[in-house]
Structures are given as C-alpha cells and as structure tokens.
Amino acid sequence: MIGLSLGHRTEREAEHWLREIVPPSGLPGLVACTHLVQAPYPHVAISLAVAEPPPGLPAPAPELRDAAGRAAAEHAARRSGRAVLYPGVERLTGTLTVGEVLAVSAIERVTQLGGPPPGPDVEVETRDFVRPLWHDGLLTLVTVPVAGGRVAPFEVPDPTPCCADH
Structure with missing residues (x-):
C-alpha cells in the first residue's frame, strides 16, 4: 500500500x-x-x-x-x-444493470441513498463517472434514484460549485 x-x-x-x-x-x-x-x-x-x-x-x-x-x-x-x-472502471460506461456493475468491476456493493439497495436488474446510468467508496470493508457505489426507475451514482461528474451564481 x-x-x-x-x-x-x-x-x-x-x-x-x-x-x-x-x-x-x-x-x-x-x-x-x-x-x-x-x-x-x-x-x-x-x-x-x-x-x-x-x-x-x-x-x-x-x-x-x-x-x-x-x-x-x-x-x-x-x-x-x-x-x-480500479479493476473494471473502464467498462462502467453508459447504462448497465446493478448486476453488470458488480460483475465487471471491483465494486462489491451498490446502495441507494434514502432507500433500499437496488436489485440486480435495476439500471444504473453511469454518466461515465463512477467513484465508489470504501464502506464497511466493501467497495460501495452509492446511488440516487433518477427518472424511469433507474439509479445513478450519487457523485456527479461536474458539480456546480457552491455559490456559483455570485
């Protein structure tokens, strides 16, 4: 390390x-x-x-x-x-199911902020930007619900800075 x-x-x-x-x-x-x-x-x-x-x-x-x-x-x-x-990050592009995310990458768990974990068939809109976190010893992708019953990574690729309009 x-x-x-x-x-x-x-x-x-x-x-x-x-x-x-x-x-x-x-x-x-x-x-x-x-x-x-x-x-x-x-x-x-x-x-x-x-x-x-x-x-x-x-x-x-x-x-x-x-x-x-x-x-x-x-x-x-x-x-x-x-x-x-991390292994498989290059394959996390476009839309994949939770099961595919877990199968093709080092990500070990997918959670949903404010709700139960999404099932293996739920689609993940990766936005080509997937940054999992170590949590409880597992590499964990935290997601949020988006339109159409899908989820997306909680962290967005280009966040708007606080007070951007000042």
Missing part, C-alpha cells in the same frame, strides 16, 4: 495527477483512491494498492508524510477512500 500526499487542493487535481502518473494501459489490480485530509491543512491525499508501483512516484514533503500514511492505512483497512482507478 502506498500513501501519497502532494498537497492537491481538489479531488479533480488529484485525479488529473493520477491519470498522468498511471500508464494508459493501467497497472494490473490497481485500486487508487483519494482521501480528504485536514492536517496539516485541508487537501486531498492519494492511496495506491498495487503490486508494482508506477515509476517516478514523488516522496511527500515532510509536513505531508503523516497525511500520506493515514491515507494508506485507511485504504489498507478498507475504511475510507474514494476509488478513482
């Missing part, structure tokens, strides 16, 4: 960095997560679960080593982390 804390201010920045450092062919079995951390200042740390780390990974600055260690520990314990890269 590798923890990295490079001072990324947003999840988008951290994701962009991950996509630059991980080769286009990916790394077999890689699960890369982002972690919101508060110390020594609010930023996004990264954890990588991979057999062979990509070459050229930078070392965190001394003041960010604790945050990197916490991210790695949380991921290793499967307690927290938002998965960005």
